[in-house]
Amino acid sequence: MPELPEVETVLRGLEQRALGCRITGVEILNAGVITGQPAHLREHLIGRGIAALRRKGKALAVYLATNGATQGDCLLIRLGMTGQVVVIRRDAPLLPHTHVRMVLNDGPNEIRFRDSRRFGRLRYCTREDLEKVFGSLGPDALDVTEKEFRDALRRRGAIKGWLLNQRMLAGLGNIYADESLFEARIHPQTQADRVSERGARALLRAVRRVLRQAVALQGTSFRDYIDIEGRPGNFLPKLRVYQKTGKPCPRCKAPIRRITVCGRSSHFCPRCQRRTRRPRANTNSR
DNA sequence: GCAAGCCTGACC
């Protein structure tokens, strides 16, 4: 599932392979993946250059340029669960679930958007649209400051759901949420506002460490994820608890458990990640 | 029939 490291890998791939190119054609094979009017999207993309790329959490903005200058508008890409963006020769066979093709003025290449589950979306965004979309997201998980992180933790509900809530912190999905909680030795059902100061520091450190390592390894290919060149990520062997139900904890050998928290499967070590019951942090203090 | 990420709408 594409989370922050996978989207970052796609961003870097597009920077290498598509930055500076011009979009000369857009073919929409399935309008269902387009937010807004498909014709509108085509009109705004055709003839435009790719000026820059920017990511917040799992959202990827491809800035468009006219005569080399960015206008602040962009193509917003959200990969959903199974979305893929590849740069590939135009004459390469069209795989199933290919929904959009964007022809580049770069030799024989085009950008393709594939998505079997069709949870992913492409959307044309004005500068204002993008500000709204990015504004609705919490701080990016790799940019968040300790203060922002601690302040955002002051709310009820399980820490697992908090980590998955993109309005709190943008970028984590189920894989890296479970891995980060394991790293920080925090039980997924711990209430966010009852995470100790030490715990909060450990969690932020864990989130950064896990995400940075995953970015360095081009992400995790659990099922569908591939990068711009069609290559899988290399983080899979680094997973310690995600989908390891019954396997020994890499730290203490206790069998990894799977429970449902906030409606989402959560993998954790029942010995390393003890459930703490401490008083709710007093929001009036400080 | 479940699971996933994100959006929408209902409700307090």
Added chain:
DNA sequence: GGTCAGGCTTGC
């Protein structure tokens, strides 16, 4: 303001 359910889709 916040929370929560429902819907989308399809491979397993």
